Amino acid sequence: MNIKSILLGFAISASLGSAAQAANLVVNGSFNNVTIANAGSQDRFGSDGYVNLADDSGYLDGWIVKNHADITAQAWYYPTGAADTNPAGGDWYDGWAIHGPANGSDNGFGLSPDGGALVSIDGGGDYRASLDQTLTGLTSGKTYEVKFYWAGAQQSCCGGTTTEQVQVGFGNSTQSTAVWNNPENGFSGWFSERFRFVADNSSQTLSFLAIGTPYGQPPVVLLDGVSVAGVPEPSSWVMLIAGFGLVGATARRRRLSAVAA
Known part of the structure; x- marks a missing residue:
């Protein structure tokens, strides 16, 4: 076996390793899959699949709603992404819709870049909540990138800034987005975020905690398009680039030889 074959083999191995690291470790990051049997005892259902999620709800496959305050955690699931409209019926309070064009607020509200379903999480006072998922298959000491879309919004029940x-949260580490200051009946637009964390264990909790003010308006965070993937090691990239460069050079030499012949 010559050096070219060896380097090409390394390049292929590096490519496969990078692809494996880039695999999304999050289950149901677009929130399209749900299981009614896993709903919490305090969840409230509207028609058309709309759900008010409360403490320890597992209605969203792979996710759990967690309480971070004194009263019941509050989050909401909008299956179509049309969060500024209310379902036709069911046990759903009309004020839970998001301010948007469908209810008279020309604030630019619309679907996230991920499209489809989305979740809103209460960030105010006694109802503050997080959406959590336990990740498995991590490598301790390895860097992982968390990507997601989020937006600041307000519910149609209330007014004010x-x-x-x-x-x-990623295990014991936390990072935060910038604070968005929302005008009355406002919508921030969708932000794309990327945070990098180093894993401490093979299994850790990924958490999205909503933080907002003032209590009772309420301030809500919209979330969609969540993914987590390993960041390729620098050595893998070097070997991959070198291998592809070698393949390209070999192909060029073959073409030149063919022309000369």
Whole structure:
């Protein structure tokens, strides 16, 4: 076996390793899959699949709603992404819709870049909540990138200015987005975020905690398109680039030889 074959083999191995590291470790990051049997005892269902999620709800496949305050955690699931409309019926309070064009607020509200379903999480006072998932298959000491879309919004029940922010937890580490200052009936637009964390264990909790003010408006955070993937090691990239360069050079030499012949 010559050196070219060896380097090409390394390049292929590096490519496969990088692809494996880039695999999304999050289950149901677009929130399209749900299981009614896993709903919490305090969940409230509207028609058309709309759900008010409360403490320890597992209605969203792979996710759990967690309480971070004194009263019941509050989050909401909008299956179509049309969160500024209310379902036709069911046990759903009309004020839970998001301010948007469908209810008279020309604030630019619309679907996230991920499209489809989305979740809103209460960030205010006694109802503050997080959306959590346990990740498995991690490598201790390895760097992982968390990507997601979020937006600051307000519910149609209320008025006034608010602030919104997302705190992302990865095991024992946390990072936060910037604080968004929302005008009355406002919508921030969708932000794309990327945070990098180093794993401490093979299994850790990924958490999205909504933080907002003031209590009771309420300030809500919209979340969609969550993914987590390993960050390729620098050595893998070097070997991959070198291998592809070698393949390209070999192909060029073959073409030149063919022309000369």
